[in-house]
Amino acid sequence: MLEDLPRPLIERLLAVALERGGEHAELFHEQRLTHALRLQEGRIHEAGVNVTRGVGIRVRVGDQQGYGYSDDLSEASLERAARVAGKIARSGSGVRAVSVNERPVASVYVNGAWGDTVAMARRVELLTRADAAARRADPRIRAVNGSLVDEVQNVLIATSDGLLVRDRRPLVSLTVQVVTERNGERTHGYYGDGGRRGFEFYDRVTPESIASEAARIALVNLEAVEAPAGEMPVVVGPGGGGVLLHEAVGHGLEADFNRQGVSLYSGRVGERVASDLVTIYDDGNLTGERGSIAMDDEGTPGQHKVLVERGILRGYMQDALNAELMHTHSTGSGRRQSFRHLPQPRMTNTYMPAGELQPDEVIRGVQRGFYAKSFSGGQVEISKGDFVFMVGEGYLIEDGRLTAPVKGATLIGNGPQIMTRVRAVGSDLKLASGSYTCGKGGQLVPVGVGLPTLLIASMTVGGSRVR
Amino acid sequence: MSAEPLELARYAVALAASAGAREAEATVVVSDTFGIEARAQQIVTLQQSVGRSLVLRAFVDGRKATLATTELSRAGLAELVARCVEAAHSVEPDPLGGLPQPQPVQNGDLQIFDGDVRARSEEEKIAAALTMERELRAYDARIDNSNGSRVADAVNEVALVNSLGFEGSYRSSSVSFSASPVANDGSEKRTAHFGASRHGYGAMPAASEIARVAARRAVEMCGARKPRTTTLPVIFERDVAAVLLGDLFAACSGANVAIENSFLAGRIGERIGSEQVTIVDDGLLPGGMGSSPFDAEGVPTRRTTVFERGVLRSFLFDTYHARKLGAQSTGNAAGGTVGPNNFYLLPGTGSLEELVARTPRGIVVYDIIGFATEHVTGTWSRGAAGFMVEDGRIAYPVDGFTIAGNLRDMLAAIDDVAADIIYESAIVSPSFRVAEMTVSGT
Numbered sequence: 001m002l003e004d005l006p007r008p009l010i011e012r013l014l015a016v017a018l019e020r021g022g023e024h025a026e027l028f029h030e031q032r033l034t035h036a037l038r039l040q041e042g043r044i045h046e047a048g049v050n051v052t053r054g055v056g057i058r059v060r061v062g063d064q065q066g067y068g069y070s071d072d073l074s075e076a077s078l079e080r081a082a083r084v085a086g087k088i089a090r091s092g093s094g095v096r097a098v099s100v101n102e103r104p105v106a107s108v109y110v111n112g113a114w115g116d117t118v119a120m121a122r123r124v125e126l127l128t129r130a131d132a133a134a135r136r137a138d139p140r141i142r143a144v145n146g147s148l149v150d151e152v153q154n155v156l157i158a159t160s161d162g163l164l165v166r167d168r169r170p171l172v173s174l175t176v177q178v179v180t181e182r183n184g185e186r187t188h189g190y191y192g193d194g195g196r197r198g199f200e201f202y203d204r205v206t207p208e209s210i211a212s213e214a215a216r217i218a219l220v221n222l223e224a225v226e227a228p229a230g231e232m233p234v235v236v237g238p239g240g241g242g243v244l245l246h247e248a249v250g251h252g253l254e255a256d257f258n259r260q261g262v263s264l265y266s267g268r269v270g271e272r273v274a275s276d277l278v279t280i281y282d283d284g285n286l287t288g289e290r291g292s293i294a295m296d297d298e299g300t301p302g303q304h305k306v307l308v309e310r311g312i313l314r315g316y317m318q319d320a321l322n323a324e325l326m327h328t329h330s331t332g333s334g335r336r337q338s339f340r341h342l343p344q345p346r347m348t349n350t351y352m353p354a355g356e357l358q359p360d361e362v363i364r365g366v367q368r369g370f371y372a373k374s375f376s377g378g379q380v381e382i383s384k385g386d387f388v389f390m391v392g393e394g395y396l397i398e399d400g401r402l403t404a405p406v407k408g409a410t411l412i413g414n415g416p417q418i419m420t421r422v423r424a425v426g427s428d429l430k431l432a433s434g435s436y437t438c439g440k441g442g443q444l445v446p447v448g449v450g451l452p453t454l455l456i457a458s459m460t461v462g463g464s465r466v467r
Numbered sequence: 468m469s470a471e472p473l474e475l476a477r478y479a480v481a482l483a484a485s486a487g488a489r490e491a492e493a494t495v496v497v498s499d500t501f502g503i504e505a506r507a508q509q510i511v512t513l514q515q516s517v518g519r520s521l522v523l524r525a526f527v528d529g530r531k532a533t534l535a536t537t538e539l540s541r542a543g544l545a546e547l548v549a550r551c552v553e554a555a556h557s558v559e560p561d562p563l564g565g566l567p568q569p570q571p572v573q574n575g576d577l578q579i580f581d582g583d584v585r586a587r588s589e590e591e592k593i594a595a596a597l598t599m600e601r602e603l604r605a606y607d608a609r610i611d612n613s614n615g616s617r618v619a620d621a622v623n624e625v626a627l628v629n630s631l632g633f634e635g636s637y638r639s640s641s642v643s644f645s646a647s648p649v650a651n652d653g654s655e656k657r658t659a660h661f662g663a664s665r666h667g668y669g670a671m672p673a674a675s676e677i678a679r680v681a682a683r684r685a686v687e688m689c690g691a692r693k694p695r696t697t698t699l700p701v702i703f704e705r706d707v708a709a710v711l712l713g714d715l716f717a718a719c720s721g722a723n724v725a726i727e728n729s730f731l732a733g734r735i736g737e738r739i740g741s742e743q744v745t746i747v748d749d750g751l752l753p754g755g756m757g758s759s760p761f762d763a764e765g766v767p768t769r770r771t772t773v774f775e776r777g778v779l780r781s782f783l784f785d786t787y788h789a790r791k792l793g794a795q796s797t798g799n800a801a802g803g804t805v806g807p808n809n810f811y812l813l814p815g816t817g818s819l820e821e822l823v824a825r826t827p828r829g830i831v832v833y834d835i836i837g838f839a840t841e842h843v844t845g846t847w848s849r850g851a852a853g854f855m856v857e858d859g860r861i862a863y864p865v866d867g868f869t870i871a872g873n874l875r876d877m878l879a880a881i882d883d884v885a886a887d888i889i890y891e892s893a894i895v896s897p898s899f900r901v902a903e904m905t906v907s908g909t
Binding site: 038051409465 | 506508509510511512513514515516517518520521531532534535536537538539540549554555557558559561587612614617644649655656657658678685693696697698707712726727728791803836837839843844846848849850866867869870871872873905906907908909
């Protein structure tokens with residue numbers, strides 16, 4: 001299934017794309033094979049094979065971009081895509097030869113049995129073991145749904161600046177949903193783990209451990225009380241709590257919003273934007289993590305970026321277009337969902353380094369508040385900075401201790417306000433195991449988040465119980 | 468319509484049969500898409516492509532596997548179809564699996580294709596996008612930026628063939644405009660988004676009008692503050708109401724009901740909503756954005772009453788989940804599961820402004836963020852922004868708060884519905900009011 005475009009064709013397509021006078025042309029060739037297996041009611045219910053193959057061609061002129069793609073790899077169809085992309089340039093400056101040279105890219109993935117070499121029987125075994133473990137956990141468990149999705153994405157990128165690079169990206173995710181019931185009331189728990197690795201990962205993080213965690217959350221939620229409503233101190237748990245950074249700060253530091261002046265962080269590099277306890281990194285180089293990329297979808301190597309350092313804004317996440325217009329370098333943040341999409345500045349793995357306090361010391365300081373152990377997702381509006389996140393597992397804090405579990409609530413805050421209200425940072429940095437996927441402008445990309453236990457002095461908890 | 472999509476679908480079904488599938492169904496979609504984004508006085512992106520994709524469902528003795536691919540070369544397809552049929556052997560047999568028997572499809576004109584989408588010149592489309600950018604800035608001095616004004620269109624050809632003898636194809640088109648102003652009142656930036664979708668350019672509202680509505684929404688939000696935590700009547704503006712209906716659709720989907728992942732499971736015939744709640748799914752609505760002659764399995768679409776004056780009458784089904792719950796498919800198969808055709812709440816009376824005037828005290832919500840819905844319990848909460856209503860009038864803008872409740876309670880508490888529905892998406896709603904919800908602010 002894997003086939004290469006001949007180099008002379010690549011060079012010719014880039015030249016055709018620039019016939020009307022574009023400044024940069026880029027070709028993105030993707031061949032992705034995805035397998036999905038779903039378990040329901042104790043049996044393998046459905047298998048899926050997904051192939052995404054095609055070429056996207058982009059032409060840039062200043063801040064203007066033209067884009068055409070084709071899933072038909074005939075020369076005629078690819079040339080049509082190149083011409084469509086070239087239409088954005090209207091000066092018609094004529095023919096220009098392009099030659100590309102291949103450069104190596106250092107891997108950031110864990111080698112092993114990637115999805116394109118794994119037998120279906122191995123997938124079946126993992127899901128069946130997860131199902132059995134979840135069912136064993138408790139008689140109140142009523143249903144178990146499991147899903148195993150893996151892919152290998154082969155990417156080739158060539159540019160009129162002479163670059164030719166390739167990347168081969170594995171990704172695997174095993175998720176389990178457990179439904180529990182008591183007295184006619186049903187709740188559920190959801191947990192998953194994986195990354196850019198081989199299936200050997202599940203020898204260490206077993207399907208049994210993933211299923212048990214989903215069952216534990218579902219059972220906790222059976223006991224949950226209605227969430228409180230109103231402003232109170234919030235402690236965010238390690239790992240999945242990193243969704244907070246992704247929403248409250250991360251999106252607002254993507255270069256496109258800042259170049260366009262629509263982000264509240266526009267023009268504020270070097271200024272204080274958070275309490276001095278706050279440092280935030282975005283790192284595409286962490287080995288095997290879900291958000292990691294050896295190179296981005298424009299061919300720039302993934303990097304470790306300091307976004308905020310002790311409360312001071314240090315820089316934005318840049319793709320090639322915005323970096324050029326802002327007179328700086330790409331930070332390897334140009335990502336896209338597929339060959340059908342234009343790249344955008346995006347996050348990879350966003351996290352905060354560990355602080356000094358023991359996690360229980362962080363909680364002990366709170367008289368009455370809310371503990372968000374994990375989030376199931378979040379969303380932000382980047383101009384004013386209001387964001388929400390949805391609590392996956394949460395508890396009340398009373399007299400410095402975790403008490404009753406709380407039903408799914410939405411927390412709402414304002415990014416810059418919340419970041420100045422960070423009062424304590426725990427020593428327990430953890431990268432989230434969850435299978436987070438980030439959406440922006442209609443494009444989905446896998447991301448990672450991480451956080452140590454964090455105390456925020458005050459935030460609005462959006463429950464239904466008014467005191 | 469070109470013959471190619473149908474031929475490709477037939478070829479894939481034949482490949483599946485020779486690879487050992489007992490039954491197979493192939494859908495080919497060819498999408499000719501165009502899109503531009505304008506910022507200030509220029510077009511910043513222009514995209515145009517023809518995308519093709521094939522989805523094959525293969526059944527081997529009740530074991531189902533699906534292939535979705537953009538690789539459509541004859542040699543490539545043969546290998547992939549074989550791989551799909553092979554994958555089916557990993558699945559447990561399910562006696563309920565399998566294709567629907569072919570049924571005749573109505574030939575009436577659903578008004579879902581408009582030739583003007585291709586006839587319209589690129590210059591006119593560019594002019595519409597630039598008009599929106601200009602009108603946004605002309606509306607108010609506080610609007611000094613935007614997140615782009617967009618014009619997009621598409622012509623889709625859909626062909627479906629199955630091994631039981633069904634063959635069908637249709638063509639549809641769509642156009643959408645959207646504007647996203649940013650207002651700056653000196654202390655904060657405020658964004659808004661407003662758009663419209665139709666099947667053709669001729670049916671679109673004027674680009675300038677879309678820009679003006681978007682601009683007004685951004686400007687009116689300037690100076691918004693956080694409300695106090697309390698309980699209040701909440702009016703859902705029609706776009707926000709449609710998001711809530713989307714959550715309700717998930718609870719009405721036979722796919723969720725079958726695995727009891729719905730607070731409505733087992734409640735057919737029960738009174739759930741108020742008298743004002745009549746909700747239908749109508750795949751044959753002329754000009755509806757979700758209308759089509761047949762669903763993703765070739766089952767003819769139809770009109771299904773889901774709620775009638777608050778009483779739950781029917782769930783929505785594809786073939787598999789209908790068999791599972793002893794019902795008939797309602798023509799709602801989509802993407803391997805159950806999807807909406809035109810799923811909407813029947814309109815009541817008057818405009819949103821009149822609904823506000825009928826509300827002595829409350830909040831009208833124009834924007835929500837987040838997606839916290841527990842389908843099993845119906846627990847629902849969102850971040851929100853909008854206006855405080857006092858004495859039947861918009862009093863001042865509010866934001867930074869959440870609204871929360873339970874979908875079951877919210878349906879029962881819908882006590883007033885406006886008539887401002889526009890059928891521009893597969894899930895739409897008129898604005899409506901929920902008598903009481905928790906508003907969480909300061």
